[in-house]
Amino acid sequence: MTAATTLARRQGALEIKQFLRSRESVVFTMAFPVIMIFIFASIFKGDIGGGVRFTQYFVTGMIATGLLSVGFQSLAIQIPIERDRGVLKRLRGTPVPKWVYFAGKTVMVLAIGVAETALLLAVAALFFDLTLPRTADRWVTFAWVSVLGITACTLCGIAFSSVARTGRGASAVVTPVALVLQFISGVFFVFTDLPGWMQQVAALFPLKWMCQGLRAVFLPDSFAGLEPGGSWELGKVAMVLGAWCVIGLVLCLTTFRWTSRRDG
Amino acid sequence: MDDEPAIVARNLRKSYGGVAAVDGVDLTVRRGEVFALLGPNGAGKTTTVEILEGYRRRDAGEVSVLGTDPARADAAWRARIGIVLQSTGEFEDLTVREVVHHFAGFYPAPYPPDDVIAQVGLAGKANARTHGLSGGQRRRLDVALGIIGRPELLFLDEPTTGFDPEARVEFWDLIRGLIALGTTIVLTTHYLDEAEALADRIAVIAGGRVAAVASPADLGGRRNAPATVAWRSPEGEPRSEQTATPTALVAELSARLGGEIPGLTVTRPTLEDVYLTMIGSGGRA
Numbered sequence: 001m002t003a004a005t006t007l008a009r010r011q012g013a014l015e016i017k018q019f020l021r022s023r024e025s026v027v028f029t030m031a032f033p034v035i036m037i038f039i040f041a042s043i044f045k046g047d048i049g050g051g052v053r054f055t056q057y058f059v060t061g062m063i064a065t066g067l068l069s070v071g072f073q074s075l076a077i078q079i080p081i082e083r084d085r086g087v088l089k090r091l092r093g094t095p096v097p098k099w100v101y102f103a104g105k106t107v108m109v110l111a112i113g114v115a116e117t118a119l120l121l122a123v124a125a126l127f128f129d130l131t132l133p134r135t136a137d138r139w140v141t142f143a144w145v146s147v148l149g150i151t152a153c154t155l156c157g158i159a160f161s162s163v164a165r166t167g168r169g170a171s172a173v174v175t176p177v178a179l180v181l182q183f184i185s186g187v188f189f190v191f192t193d194l195p196g197w198m199q200q201v202a203a204l205f206p207l208k209w210m211c212q213g214l215r216a217v218f219l220p221d222s223f224a225g226l227e228p229g230g231s232w233e234l235g236k237v238a239m240v241l242g243a244w245c246v247i248g249l250v251l252c253l254t255t256f257r258w259t260s261r262r263d264g
Numbered sequence: 265m266d267d268e269p270a271i272v273a274r275n276l277r278k279s280y281g282g283v284a285a286v287d288g289v290d291l292t293v294r295r296g297e298v299f300a301l302l303g304p305n306g307a308g309k310t311t312t313v314e315i316l317e318g319y320r321r322r323d324a325g326e327v328s329v330l331g332t333d334p335a336r337a338d339a340a341w342r343a344r345i346g347i348v349l350q351s352t353g354e355f356e357d358l359t360v361r362e363v364v365h366h367f368a369g370f371y372p373a374p375y376p377p378d379d380v381i382a383q384v385g386l387a388g389k390a391n392a393r394t395h396g397l398s399g400g401q402r403r404r405l406d407v408a409l410g411i412i413g414r415p416e417l418l419f420l421d422e423p424t425t426g427f428d429p430e431a432r433v434e435f436w437d438l439i440r441g442l443i444a445l446g447t448t449i450v451l452t453t454h455y456l457d458e459a460e461a462l463a464d465r466i467a468v469i470a471g472g473r474v475a476a477v478a479s480p481a482d483l484g485g486r487r488n489a490p491a492t493v494a495w496r497s498p499e500g501e502p503r504s505e506q507t508a509t510p511t512a513l514v515a516e517l518s519a520r521l522g523g524e525i526p527g528l529t530v531t532r533p534t535l536e537d538v539y540l541t542m543i544g545s546g547g548r549a
Contacts (some may be wrong), residue, residue: 007369014358014366021357021393086351090409093317093347095339096370259319 007100012107019108029074029112033066033120040188041128048190050222055128060214061187063117067146068178068207070113071153075105076160076174081167088258102158102252109154117146131218138217141234145213148241152206155248162255181207192228199228206244213237268331270295270417270448271316276325278311285311287472289325293450295416298443300463301452304543308472309452310350313419316450317347330417343371346415346447348406350422354394361390364408371413384408384438400431407438417448424458436461456535470543484538493517496527 020026037059044054082088091101124130133139160177164170182188184198185207191199202208215223216232224231271293278286286308293299301309314320315327318334318341327333332341355363364381368374381390384404389397394405403423410418420439424432432455439462443449453459459466460480468475468483481487493513494504498521507513510530517525 010366010369014362017362018355018357085354086349087355089319089349089351090347092319093342093349094367094370094413095342095372097339 004097004100007096008103008107011096011100011104012111015104015108016111019112025074029070030116030119032069033062033116034123036065037062037120037124037128041124050220052219052223053129055124055130056218057190057215059120059124059130060218061182061185061211062120063146063214064149064185064207064210065182065187066116066120067113067150067210068153068181070116071109071150072157072160073174073178075109075154075157076164077170079105079158079161080164080170083161083257083260084167092258105158106151106154109150113146113150133217141213142217145210145217145237145241148238148245149206149210149213152241152244152248155245155252156206159248159251159255162251162257166260181205184208186211192226203228203240206241209237209240213241268295269293270330271299271450272326272328273312273316274326276312276315276327277323278315278320279323284472286315286322289469289472289474291467291474291477293448295448296446297464298439298449298451298462300459300466301450301469302454302456302459302466302539303452303469304454307469307543309454309469310421312469313421313450313452317345317419318342343413344416346410346413346418348403348410348418348420348423350425352402352406354402356395357393359391359393360386360397360405360408363394363405364412367409368412373414374412375414377412380408380412383411383441385434399426400435403427403435404438411442411447415447417450418442420449420451422452422454424453424455432458456539460535468539468542475542480535483535484533484542486533486535486538489533489538492529492531494527494529494531495525498526500526502527 037055040058041055044058047053048057079088088101092098121130121132125132133142160174161170164173181202184194184202185191185205186194186202187207191202191208191211194202199208212227212232213234215227216234216237227233229236269292271291273289273291276286276289276291277284289308289312291299291312301312303309311320315322316329316334318329318337321335327335330341330344332338334341358366360381361377364377368377368380378387378390381387384407386401386404386408389401394402397405407420407423410420423439424435427435436458439449439451443462449462451459451462463480465477465479466483467477476483478484490506490508491510492504492506493510494502495517497503505513514525514528514530517528
């Protein structure tokens with residue numbers, strides 16, 4: 001057991017090291033949500049009613065998008081590239097258990113997710129008047145929605161990595177999926193302003209529920225009534241995200257490929 | 265148990281889309297020997313070794329590698345073999361030392377990583393990022409990762425493809441160092457000189473079958489093949505004669521020509537001659 005956790009810890013440390021050394025991915029991953037907050041807060045200076053600024057709403061979508069990009073997008077793009085390069089095949093030739101590779105990716109995603117979210121909150125609170133949650137309850141909700149959300153995104157990202165045939169094609173396959181989800185899930189617009197059918201499609205995927213759970217953390221309780229279900233529906237948030245964790249895990253275990261297709 | 269062969273394969277078969285890539289291969293690799301699979305591209309060498317390495321499933325046949333069926337390989341078995349794949353897997357932003365140390369952690373009894381780095385000739389590059397290595401240096405890193413776990417059996421799949429002649433000779437010296445440690449080595453190559461330089465025995469593979477297995481000197485029966493004796497007549501005309509008894513012919517010529525024979529050569533078919541004959545006849549020579 002200790003040997004196994006040591007392997008996972010070492011693999012995670014290696015992944016983080018690799019991430020930190022690729023400057024583009026560090027800058028893009030860390031700075032993107034901050035830049036977006038800056039743009040949106042500069043465009044929409046007004047409030048969305050009840051003295052709540054748009055920034056307060058928008059930051060929930062940005063946190064969720066950040067977790068989606070770290071968990072889902074980065075893995076679904078990075079893993080096919082590593083598969084093409086033969087890194088996965090080489091690992092399969094060693095005695096290291098398969099799950100250690102996934103554990104390493106998960107450790108990296110969690111570390112980056114925490115760092116990126118903290119940076120986003122700090123910038124938004126310092127420069128754009130974001131009000132941070134004031135009760136322990138809300139911080140607890142923040143924690144479990146984020147952890148469940150990023151876990152679902154990570155597992156789906158690993159599963160989705162088998163869709164792209166080549167490393168070069170991966171980002172073309174993954175980016176539109178993420179972008180469409182962001183538009184229909186209430187990241188860039190107030191969710192209830194979207195057409196009803198779009199809301200229903202979005203409700204099938206995790207991002208909408210991550211945003212909704214985070215609104216329960218950052219918006220006043222008076223806004224709960226404005227949600228499509230008339231409340232924050234935290235139970236449903238947990239259920240849908242939990243279901244996507246299970247779906248992602250099953251897909252990982254059944255469809256993951258260690259070698260590229262032309263390689264047999 | 266050390267008399268048990270490292271690898272036994274019987275009637276190995278594998279098809280892709282109805283085309284047989286491996287069409288009934290039989291192999292026995294003894295412990296401690298260097299065994300080369302020599303054949304042209306597409307002959308089935310890589311498919312064969314990837315079945316032995318546990319990467320591919322066979323359609324039919326019996327295989328035992330270090331006493332285990334590779335299709336049911338576990339971590340303990342993987343710890344006893346080392347694999348240098350045909351394609352290199354890069355770790356871009358990590359240094360040579362970081363990668364080798366990391367892989368050492370996968371094995372129960374690895375060699376000291378810094379010793380291995382020195383052994384493959386990368387001591388001067390230990391702190392260099394792997395994306396900056398030359399092709400030959402990457403291949404050395406591949407070998408380092410292949411041997412770090414102290415393998416009993418090492419697979420080398422076309423290790424010097426794309427090397428210039430000087431780098432190839434340097435790489436051979438590295439492999440000879442491993443041979444000296446007693447590691448059993450299975451080498452695939454399409455270079456005759458490589459098989460001849462390194463292998464104890466060569467299996468020529470063509471068309472998914474083993475055409476012949478022998479030591480480099482014996483391959484295709486060339487040790488006993490008729491020799492060609494060539495010389496120049498006193499008038500300076502080139503002469504040659506094929507004979508099963510070249511020594512007798514040379515003695516007779518020497519007597520006839522009064523001592524020295526002008527322009528004398530005695531040759532047997534080269535490895536290249538017998539190899540080209542074998543692969544030319546569809547592997548059924």
